[in-house]
Amino acid sequence: MTDTHHEHPENDPAYTGLTVNSGVAQPPSVNPYLSLRPRRKPLPTASELVDGILKGDVTTLSRAVTLVESLSPAHYAIAQEVIEKCLPYSGNSRRIGITGVPGAGKSTSIDVFGLHVLRDGGKLAVLAIDPSSEKTKGSILGDKTRMEKLSTHPGAFIRPSPSAGSLGGVARKTRETIVLCEAAGYNNIFVETVGVGQSETAVHSMVDFFLLIQIAGAGDELQGIKRGIMEMADAIIINKADGDNVGPAQLAQAQYRSALHLFPPTASGWKPEVLTYSGYYELGIPEIWEMIDRYFAFVKANGYFDAKRREQARWWMYETIDEQLKKHFYDNPEIERALADAEADVHANRRSSFAAAAAVLDKYFAK
Ligand code: GDP
Numbered sequence: 116m117t118d119t120h121h122e123h124p125e126n127d128p129a130y131t132g133l134t135v136n137s138g139v140a141q142p143p144s145v146n147p148y149l150s151l152r153p154r155r156k157p158l159p160t161a162s163e164l165v166d167g168i169l170k171g172d173v174t175t176l177s178r179a180v181t182l183v184e185s186l187s188p189a190h191y192a193i194a195q196e197v198i199e200k201c202l203p204y205s206g207n208s209r210r211i212g213i214t215g216v217p218g219a220g221k222s223t224s225i226d227v228f229g230l231h232v233l234r235d236g237g238k239l240a241v242l243a244i245d246p247s248s249e250k251t252k253g254s255i256l257g258d259k260t261r262m263e264k265l266s267t268h269p270g271a272f273i274r275p276s277p278s279a280g281s282l283g284g285v286a287r288k289t290r291e292t293i294v295l296c297e298a299a300g301y302n303n304i305f306v307e308t309v310g311v312g313q314s315e316t317a318v319h320s321m322v323d324f325f326l327l328i329q330i331a332g333a334g335d336e337l338q339g340i341k342r343g344i345m346e347m348a349d350a351i352i353i354n355k356a357d358g359d360n361v362g363p364a365q366l367a368q369a370q371y372r373s374a375l376h377l378f379p380p381t382a383s384g385w386k387p388e389v390l391t392y393s394g395y396y397e398l399g400i401p402e403i404w405e406m407i408d409r410y411f412a413f414v415k416a417n418g419y420f421d422a423k424r425r426e427q428a429r430w431w432m433y434e435t436i437d438e439q440l441k442k443h444f445y446d447n448p449e450i451e452r453a454l455a456d457a458e459a460d461v462h463a464n465r466r467s468s469f470a471a472a473a474a475v476l477d478k479y480f481a482k
Contacts, residue, residue, distance in 0.1 A: 158189065161196035168201060171238075171300045173272060183291045184277040198291050201298035206424070208297045209411060210304045212318040214344065215328030220354040221307055222261040224328060224394035229265040231400050232303050238270045239303040240296040242289050244314045245276035272301060283438050286317035290431060293321060319347045320430050323420060324410055327351045329371070331363035345371075346378055349387055349410060352403055356391035364391040383419040385410055444479060453478050 159178065167175025182194040213228075215221050229239050241262065265271045277288040293304055306322055308314045319325055327348035345351070351371050356364035371389040381387065388406055392399030414420040444450055457471035466474075 158193060161193050161200060164193070164197045165200045165298075168197070168295055168299045169204060173299075176272065176295060176299045177274075179295050180274060180292050183295070184288050194291070198294050201294050205294040205297035208293075208302045208304050209324070209407075210293065210306065210322040211407070212306050212308070212315075212322035212325040213328065214308050214315055214318065214326070215330075215354075217309060219328045219330050220394045221309075221328055224352075224354060224392075225305055225307060226262045226265045227394050227397055227400055228403070229262070229271055229305070230268065231404055233268060233270045236270070237303060238272070238299075238301040239265075239268075239305065240272040240274070240293075240301040241265065241305045241307065242274050242292055242296075243276040243307045244282075244286055244289050244318055245278075245309065272296060272299075281438070282314060282317060283434055286314070286321070287431070287435065287438065289317075290321045315344050315347060320427055320434075323414070323423065324349050324407060326407075329353050329367065330355050331360060331367035345374070349381075349383075349385060350403075350406060351375075351387065351389045353389070353391045354394050357393035357396045357398060361391075367391075383414050383423070384417060385413055385419075447479070449482075450475065450479055 159175075164175055164179045164182075168179060179194065179197050182190040182197070185191065185194070213221060213225060225241060229241065232239055262273060266273055274292065277285050277292075289306060293306070296304060304322075306318050308318045315325075325347050327344060327350070329351055331353055353364045353367050353371070368389050368391050375387055375389065378387075390399060390403055390406065392403055394400075411420070414423070445454075453475045457466070457475050460466040461468055461471045
């Protein structure tokens with residue numbers, strides 16, 4: 116925190132923007148005794164929540180999202196019912212994924228992009244998938260003050276990343292939150308993630324357009340980012356093209372453009388574009404949104420927009436099955452014990468990994 120203080124003026128105590136706390140990690144399993152205690156507040160019913168959401172009530176929306184993120188089976192059941200009921204009212208939005216390494220300027224840019232998108236009315240939900248909260252119990256996206264202007268805008272709903280759980284689990288919650296937000300009338304959805312891991316694949320599987328924020332002057336321009344992420348991008352936008360950095364940003368733009376030529380054609384038929392801009396000085400923002408408008412017109416005309424959403428829905432069905440199967444397996448106390456034994460055997464070289472795995476699986480399937 117202290118060393119980022121100077122780089123991040125928003126960390127100054129005098130700054131008045133939204134502060135997102137790093138949050139408390141949730142326990143790996145739910146305390147079975149907890150539900151025996153009397154509740155202070157009764158759980159809302161699914162139809163109460165759906166009514167509130169469809170009216171666009173932000174408090175109800177937040178409450179429903181909290182249930183989506185909860186690890187409690189009772190909450191999960193209500194959340195699933197709410198999602199099912201909201202589904203017919205969802206889908207009517209532009210879902211845009213935004214990624215970039217820490218420091219690339221994601222929050223600065225989202226603040227500015229958000230205001231640009233909201234200038235003609237409409238609503239915007241900003242969601243996040245932050246894989247860091249899983250391993251380090253700390254969050255890259257949440258530990259600093261972010262999106263100062265947007266956070267006070269009445270049309271914006273900002274929700275930090277769900278914490279804890281597998282990446283698949285965290286991503287599923289974000290995907291479900293999109294449904295709720297759309298039912299509540301949010302016609303623009305931003306899903307932010309840190310451009311360092313596999314979370315991009317998850318984000319890619321829930322958005323229509325994938326935006327990669329890069330910066331110039333960070334060494335060899337094409338080294339810093341994984342090829343796979345570049346291949347997913349519908350546009351690469353080079354931030355901080357201001358002051359002395361305009362030249363390097365333009366050079367980086369030329370390099371990315373020629374690199375993209377070597378990539379295979381995209382499934383959409385869209386040719387990914389490379390633009391420069393400055394989030395901080397608000398330069399080049401309309402050009403980026405004009406490009407995004409063109410993208411949506413293009414994929415809606417050629418049928419790719421609907422095809423991709425259908426494919427994503429199919430992908431998520433299998434993701435959910437995978438997740439539930441794993442959960443059913445690993446949450447079983449007998450399997451937990453068998454796994455501990457098997458692990459000890461493998462460690463001590465008493466059994467091969469395969470024999471040990473087969474033994475545990477046999478036990479599971481015999482039940
Ligand atoms: P994030 O970690 O990707 O969310 O990045 P931030 O939005 O927090 O930005 C990281 C740092 O870069 C901050 O100190 C910003 O003030 C600075 N920054 C962001 N955008 C620009 C820009 O367009 N130009 C310049 N010069 N600095 C910027």
